[in-house]
Amino acid sequence: MKIGVVIHGPEVIDSGQAKEILDMLSAEDEVTAILGGTMGKTAVIDAGLENVIDIRQCLKPSASIQSCFEAVDVVYLLNHGKTIETGRAFGSLVTSKIYDVDKKPLIQIERPGCEDGEVIPLNESAVQLCNSLSWKLGLAVSEPPTFSSSLQIETEGQRTIRKVSGVFPGEHILVNGIVVGKAISEDVRIIVDDGFVTAIEGGVIKDHGLEKLHCYDKRVPLDIDHAWVKSGSLRRSKFTARVMGEGSKNRSNGNIDINKNNVLHNKNCKAVIIDHAAERSFELMDDAQMAVTVGDDTTAIAGEILYRFGIPIIGITDGDCDGLTRTVNICSGSYVLRLKSGHDDLIGRRVKLKLFDNGDYATFDTIESLKEDIIKLSGDSIEHIMHF
Secondary structure, three states: OEEEEEEEOOHHHHOOHHHHHHHHHHOOOEEEEEEEOHHHHHHHHHOOOOOOEEOOOOOOHHHHHHHHHOOOOEEEEEEOOOOHHHHHHHHHHHHHOOOOOOOOOEEEEEOOOOOOOEEEEOOHHHHHHHHHHHHHHOOEEOOOOOOOOHHHEEEEOOEEEEEEOOOOOOOEEEEOOEEEEEEOOOOEEEEEEOOEEEEEEOEEEOHHHHHHHOOHHHOOOOOOOOOOEEEOOOOOOOOOOOOOOOOOOOOOOOOOOOOOOOOOOOOOEEEEEEEOOHHHHHHHOOOOOEEEEEOHHHHHHHHHHHHOOOOOEEEEEOOOOOOOOOOOOOOOOOEEEEEOOOOHHHHHHHHHHHHOOOOOEEEEOOHHHHHHHHHHHHHHHEEEEEEO
């Protein structure tokens, strides 16, 4: 039998359950495992599974399942939600977005290794397969969910209200990777009028986050119906960061290599600027030997990712960190500039325009020369510089 496994999020990998399940399935059948999502990719690398789980794709779980349907006999969706209720809601939401969902058996394995873990048949053809899988994994079989995504979104004229599911008080609320507020209740709704977030019921708005979300003075409206909305930290579980060894030159595939060039001394080094887009770090870093990261959380998250590949960074920050990642590992040879409050975005835009010609990449002699250029553009905005 050909089995496709779509893995969502880092927690099921960090727990070791993903590897155990893949080992069990591949002992008898042909298994293809794929994963999307930035922090899930780092978890794959930390677990040493980059040659087992395909991390090249950047598809949503529903699109990944859809692509698997064409090549396999059955698809498993492997997830570890905050609670069993949020896990069930996730499976229901994913399934509601799949065209021709009954094409192949689709089974969700939710919170494996936990007492409340379940095997959930996500379509009719999966029901018979669940009992055997349940016995092998030691998990109960759940009733098939009611598939619906419309329960989370309401429309009233030009106003759209989107409910954020699975929220705990105190958690950050993120829209398209940007922190826009903090929850003070388990019942959180984002209010959008004419494409602009105007309120968060059950939460407190972060004004600076909304500025970023709507691209500052450009005032870009938001399609909240299709936005990526989540709450909490990006990686809840404990982990140990793994620095990659030598392998393929292509860092985006299963055989990923560290940066072998010493950018402190080599000439003509390619640099990438990651401006409030830490989730694009894997996509942007190919062939880059150093990076400029704009924003406190972007510097923390992108620095953590690039650490695994030996890529030093110059971080442009102003102390406005939301703490989306528990640990921060930064490559040796990096610099982090601490600017006056509110100046990181201003200097970041200036650096991108002047040094990167408003693009994503540029070439510099060394990281030292790039740092000096950024210092000149920062002027008296700099409060201090940290060297790693």
